[in-house]
Amino acid sequence: MADFLMPSLGADMETGKVVQWLVKPGDRVKSGDVVAVVETHKGAIDVEVFLDGVIDQLAALDQDMPVGAVLAQVRPQGAPGAPAPAGRLVTQRPGPTSPRADAGGRDAAVAPPAFAAPPPPPVGPTGRARVSPAARQRARALGLNPDALPGSGVGGMVTLADVARAAAQAPFAPDQAPGAAAAPHTRASGFDAVQMRQAIAAAMSRSKREIPHYYLSDNIDFMAASDWLEAWNRERPPEQRLLGAVLLLKATARALREVPQLNGFYENGAFRAATGIHVGWAIALRGGGLVAPAIHDADRASLTELMAALSDLVQRARSGRLRSSELTDPTITVTSLGERGAQSVLGVIYPPQVAIVGFGRVVPCPWVVDGQVQVRPVVNVTLAADHRASDGHLGGRLLAAIERALQSPQDL
Amino acid sequence: MNTTPMKMTYREACRQAIREALLSDPRCFVMGEDVGKYGGCYAVTKGLLEEFGPDRIRDTPLAENGFVGAGIGAALTGLRPIVEIMTCNFSMLALDQIMNNAATLSHMSGGQFAVPVVIRMATGGGRQLAAQHSHSLEGWYAHIPGLKVLAPATVEDARHMLAAALADPNPVLLFEHVVLYNAEDEIDPAVTAVDIAHARRRRAGSDVSLITYGNSLPKCLAAADALAGEGISADVIDLRVLRPLDIAAVIESVARTHRCVIVDEGWKSGSISAEISARLAEDALHELDAPVRRVCSREVPVPYAAQMEEASLPQVSDIVAAARGLVNPG
Numbered sequence: 001m002a003d004f005l006m007p008s009l010g011a012d013m014e015t016g017k018v019v020q021w022l023v024k025p026g027d028r029v030k031s032g033d034v035v036a037v038v039e040t041h042k043g044a045i046d047v048e049v050f051l052d053g054v055i056d057q058l059a060a061l062d063q064d065m066p067v068g069a070v071l072a073q074v075r076p077q078g079a080p081g082a083p084a085p086a087g088r089l090v091t092q093r094p095g096p097t098s099p100r101a102d103a104g105g106r107d108a109a110v111a112p113p114a115f116a117a118p119p120p121p122p123v124g125p126t127g128r129a130r131v132s133p134a135a136r137q138r139a140r141a142l143g144l145n146p147d148a149l150p151g152s153g154v155g156g157m158v159t160l161a162d163v164a165r166a167a168a169q170a171p172f173a174p175d176q177a178p179g180a181a182a183a184p185h186t187r188a189s190g191f192d193a194v195q196m197r198q199a200i201a202a203a204m205s206r207s208k209r210e211i212p213h214y215y216l217s218d219n220i221d222f223m224a225a226s227d228w229l230e231a232w233n234r235e236r237p238p239e240q241r242l243l244g245a246v247l248l249l250k251a252t253a254r255a256l257r258e259v260p261q262l263n264g265f266y267e268n269g270a271f272r273a274a275t276g277i278h279v280g281w282a283i284a285l286r287g288g289g290l291v292a293p294a295i296h297d298a299d300r301a302s303l304t305e306l307m308a309a310l311s312d313l314v315q316r317a318r319s320g321r322l323r324s325s326e327l328t329d330p331t332i333t334v335t336s337l338g339e340r341g342a343q344s345v346l347g348v349i350y351p352p353q354v355a356i357v358g359f360g361r362v363v364p365c366p367w368v369v370d371g372q373v374q375v376r377p378v379v380n381v382t383l384a385a386d387h388r389a390s391d392g393h394l395g396g397r398l399l400a401a402i403e404r405a406l407q408s409p410q411d412l
Numbered sequence: 413m414n415t416t417p418m419k420m421t422y423r424e425a426c427r428q429a430i431r432e433a434l435l436s437d438p439r440c441f442v443m444g445e446d447v448g449k450y451g452g453c454y455a456v457t458k459g460l461l462e463e464f465g466p467d468r469i470r471d472t473p474l475a476e477n478g479f480v481g482a483g484i485g486a487a488l489t490g491l492r493p494i495v496e497i498m499t500c501n502f503s504m505l506a507l508d509q510i511m512n513n514a515a516t517l518s519h520m521s522g523g524q525f526a527v528p529v530v531i532r533m534a535t536g537g538g539r540q541l542a543a544q545h546s547h548s549l550e551g552w553y554a555h556i557p558g559l560k561v562l563a564p565a566t567v568e569d570a571r572h573m574l575a576a577a578l579a580d581p582n583p584v585l586l587f588e589h590v591v592l593y594n595a596e597d598e599i600d601p602a603v604t605a606v607d608i609a610h611a612r613r614r615r616a617g618s619d620v621s622l623i624t625y626g627n628s629l630p631k632c633l634a635a636a637d638a639l640a641g642e643g644i645s646a647d648v649i650d651l652r653v654l655r656p657l658d659i660a661a662v663i664e665s666v667a668r669t670h671r672c673v674i675v676d677e678g679w680k681s682g683s684i685s686a687e688i689s690a691r692l693a694e695d696a697l698h699e700l701d702a703p704v705r706r707v708c709s710r711e712v713p714v715p716y717a718a719q720m721e722e723a724s725l726p727q728v729s730d731i732v733a734a735a736r737g738l739v740n741p742g
Contacts, residue, residue, distance in 0.1 A: 134670050134701040153702055154741040160670060160701045 002051050004072040006065050009040055009327040010350075012203040014166075015064045015145055016040045018071060027055045029074065034323060036071065041195035042291055043320035045327060049074065066148030130157040139163045196289035204348050211266075211349050212387040218399045220406055221369075222362050222377040228409035245336050246307045248359050248379070250412045252334050253277050253298035255401030261390050262383075262398055263331045265352040271389040280330025280350065281310065283317045291317050292333045292350060293326035303412060337361060344380040354386035355395075357402070417600055422564075423593040425571035426456045426532075430494060433578055434464050437492055440578065443470040443479055444496030444532075453498050454534055454593050480506035480531065484514045484583075487529035492578050497533040499541075500549045500587065514583035515558030526581040530574065535563075536589040536627050536677050537725050543713035546721070548677040550587040550626075551684035554654040560584040561655040562608055565629035567597040569652060572606040580608070587654075589627035589677075611652055611661035617645035620735045621665040623688060624675040625651040628726055632675050635731035644739050654684055662688060663696045670701035671738040675726050680708035702741075705734040 006016050020037040029035055034046040035055070053074040059065065129147035131139070135158050139146035146158050149166050153159035225247050233241040256263045256277050264273040277299040280292035295301070295309050316322055333350050336359040343363055347356035360380040367376035381402055383395045405412060420428070433440045442457060448471040451458030461469040472479035476497060483495035497503045503510065514527045537546035554561045560580060564570040570588065577584035614629060615636050622632040629650050636646035647665045651658065666672045672692060676685035685706045692704055710724040 132670075132701040133697045134699055137698040152742070154738060157702070157741075 001056065002053070002074050002076065003070045004035070004049055004051060004074050006038070006067050006069040006071055007047060007324050007328060008067040009038075009042065009045055009324055010199075010203070012199045012206075013040055013042075013067060014148060015066050016045075017064050018059060018061050019044060021058050021061070023055050023058075023072075025055055025057060029053065029055055032325075038324070041199040042327065043196075043322070045322055045324050047071075047324040052076065064145070066145045068148065130155055132157050132159050135160050135163045139166075142167045196285070200290060203350060207348050207351050211351060213349060213384050214387045214392055214395065215346050216383045216385075216392060216395045216399055217344065217346075217380060218382075218403065219365070219378050219380050220403045221367055222379045222406065225406045225409045226362070226377050240304070242303055242307050243310070244362065245338065245359075246303050246310060247406065247409055247412060248336055249279060249281065249295065249298060249306055249310070249334060250301075250303060251402050251405035252332075252357050253279055254405050254412065255398050256332065257299055258401045259394060259398040261394055262355040262385055264354060264389075265331070266354050266386050266389045267352045271354060271386075274331035276331065278329045278331045280333040280353070281313060282333060282335035283314050286318055291322065291327070292330055292335075293317060293322050294329040294331075296325075296329065332357065334359070344382060346382050347384045349384055349386055354389040355398075356384050357398075358382040358384070417598040419596060419598045420567060420571075421593065422567050422570045422588075422595045422597075423454065423456055425567045425599070426574070426588060426593075427458070427460070429571055429574035430457065431460065431463070433492070433494065433574060434460070434468055437578070439490065440492040440494065441468040441470065441486075442494045442496065443472050443483055445472055445474055445479075445498055447471060447496050452496065454588075454590065456532075456588075456593070457496070476502050476505035477509055481509040481513065483529050483531070484509055484517075484527055487514075487527045487583075488517070488525055493529050494574070494578070495529060495531045497531060499545045499547075499590075500533045500535045501544050501547050503531075503533055503549070510553070510559070510583070510585075511556050515556050518582060519558060527583050528578070528581050529583050530577045530586060531583070532574075532586045532588060534590045535587040536591060537709070537714040537721055538591040538627065540716060540718055540721060541590070542716040546590075546714035548587075548626075548679075548709065550585070550654055551676065551678040551682070551687075553585050553587075554657070554684055554687070556655070558582065559655060560608065561587070561653070563587045563589075563625040563652060563654055565589070565592065565624075565626050565650050565652065567595065568599045568603060569606055571599055572603065573608055573652075576606060576608040584608070587626065591627045595630070608653055609656075609658070611658040612650045613647065613661070613665070614650045615646065615648040617647035617669065619645045619669055619739050620671040620673060621647045621649060621662070621669045622673050622675060622731065622735065623649050623651065623662055623665070623685075625654065625684075626677065628675040628677055631726060631728050632731055634728045635735065638728065638732045639735055642736065644735060646735060651684075657684075657687065657691070659688070659691045659695065662692070663699065666692060666696055667699045670699055671735075672700070672702075673705045673707060673731065673734045673738065675707045675731055677709050677726060679711045680706055681711060683708060702738045705738060707731050707734050 016038040018036050019039045023029060023035045029049050030052045031050045032048050035049045036047045037044050038047045051074040053076045056073040056075050059071045130151055131146040132153060136146050138160055144166055146163060149158045149162050151158035152162050229242060229244055260273050263277055264271060276297050278294040278296050279298040280294050282290055282292045284290055293313055332353055333356040335345055335347050337345050339361055341361045343360040345358035345360055347358045349356050362377045362379045364375050365378040366373050381399055383399055385395045446453050447457040448461040448469045480495055483493040486493045514529055517525050517527050535550055536548050550561055550563055553559055562573050564573045577586060615633060624632045632648050636648050639646045647669050649661055649665050674685040674688050676683050678684060685708055689704045707726045707730045712724055714724055715721050
């Protein structure tokens with residue numbers, strides 16, 4: 001029996017709420033299947049399971065659960081059905097049953113039990129998270145779940161100071177949390193702009209507070225790329241045409257193969273290189289806000305595949321149906337302001353990533369070619385990188401590699 | 413009136429308090445073992461026999477139940493006896509008189525009889541007097557309704573608590589720590605009275621509360637100095653009155669610091685520190701940001717050998733370690 005846990009869909013997520021189960025006990029699932037819709041401040045996210053087996057029990061709907069809480073148990077294929085470990089189960093609270101659960105046609109007798117959220121470290125002898133009474137009370141007032149916080153007190157106890165730290169990073173404003181939690185949520189309708197803004201505020205504040213950024217900038221002659229793009233698009237119907245952004249995406253992904261030190265995470269005082277190049281593509285949402293879901297293995301996908309992925313991602317991001325892996329997997333972020341943007345963008349790194357690459361608008365510029373001044377389309381590329389993980393020399397190599405790649409678009 | 417600060421010992425403060433009581437109230441007299449000719453086993457009553465005579469400074473037989481009972485009887489008849497018991501260990505012999513008579517008569521008579529007796533006793537270890545002279549039993553007396561239990565820790569309290577105790581119509585027990593008798597301090601002559609209802613903050617701090625009384629107070633103040641050197645700010649509360657306990661003062665302090673170390677020379681099990689811990693759990697749970705810690709005596713009869721006695725009693729280093737462990741765990 002394996003636990004399927006509430007995923008952390010980003011550095012700024014603390015709790016989520018299952019608003020829909022797409023499977024029921026007894027269903028077979030395999031890794032990558034979308035099994036639930038989880039509502040977070042980023043909207044409703046399709047959450048995938050990364051286990052193969054048979055769903056055994058499901059957590060109750062519409063309950064705020066901390067990251068790491070058990071959402072379901074998955075029995076490996078062929079394993080006999082076994083009762084869940086007794087300590088984990090909590091009798092479902094009596095109360096109004098969720099209309100969605102009823103709509104799913106589940107028999108009340110096999111209504112899914114709610115699982116006790118297994119708190120992250122340290123747990124006392126009674127199995128309850130070690131939280132000081134003062135910290136528990138303060139957390140309640142702030143609308144935080146103290147059981148999910150790391151503790152720095154006696155015996156690893158969560159203390160007032162830990163709660164204060166968490167509150168400083170929490171996505172919810174203190175005076176808003178209880179009301180927001182009590183308010184009936186509007187499911188899968190995208191996102192709450194206020195919560196989104198708070199989530200961005202928390203993540204970016206943390207980034208600026210913790211990450212020593214360094215910045216590099218370069219102008220790249222975009223002539224070869226735009227000529228190639230024009231030729232490619234001229235012969236194709238609109239639905240097969242490519243955007244310049246795809247070239248920027250692919251060039252960046254390719255360049256990262258040469259500089260893997262910028263593709264990964266800075267955690268626990270050390271850099272950890274990622275195993276794949278999953279580019280988080282920054283997408284502005286209607287009504288404000290920003291998400292940067294992953295385009296998986298962008299360095300290995302063809303341009304047409306990337307174009308399809310990009311279109312799909314933008315469309316789903318704006319309708320609030322991103323998959324959990326897309327939010328958790330990015331190993332670097334690329335932000336491209338497009339044709340209506342500024343000429344240059346200096347990004348803020350999304351922790352725990354270590355770099356963000358920014359592309360400005362392509363503009364015609366005087367450009368010296370073979371000693372002659374010509375007008376060329378030029379795009380500005382910037383790198384903001386974590387100085388704890390790398391130095392400017394390395395960052396310069398990345399920008400040079402991106403430039404090189406864009407000079408040979410046919411090879412991308 | 414003299415307004416310059418006076419330096420005196422705790423012993424002298426006790427003596428002046430008794431002398432003042434004898435001078436100001438003819439109903440007042442002292443009784444106990446060796447209080448007269450010998451001047452008291454800790455020399456608190458030295459010279460009083462010569463000044464006030466044997467009617468008012470009465471040596472008694474070695475029979476605590478007898479002379480404590482006589483003191484209670486004298487109080488019932490309208491006198492104001494000050495009864496001295498050499499050490500609180502010996503007060504066990506008079507426990508029946510103290511608990512079944514002094515503490516209960518007012519209640520059992522429907523308030524018709526008050527028992528305005530004051531019983532002074534020496535308490536505590538640290539002078540190599542071995543197990544039968546070194547224990548701290550004030551926590552036991554603090555268990556008993558009908559008694560008021562005082563523990564003067566400063567020269568000023570030693571000087572003025574007796575008058576307040578004598579003014580109280582009910583039995584009051586005064587626990588004077590044997591190590592404190594030689595303590596010396598300046599006292600402000602402008603202070604002519606202290607109350608016997610409230611604890612006192614002896615040092616203000618913000619990181620941890622040290623709750624204490626008696627001879628553990630100077631140890632806590634020394635610990636607070638040491639902690640300050642580590643950047644830890646300790647609030648030191650001197651309980652002064654063990655019954656009725658000024659728990660509000662304790663909670664007020666813990667509500668500011670959220671961490672509490674109780675220092676009590678009694679044994680930990682069933683001690684006054686246990687009572688304070690329980691009150692905090694009952695009434696101030698949500699102020700606590702760390703477990704309550706207690707620094708108490710080892711649960712053995714206090715040893716005679718100096719190093720062993722020292723090891724058995726709460727020491728400054730124990731207090732510092734406990735406080736540090738709450739503020740900077742790990």
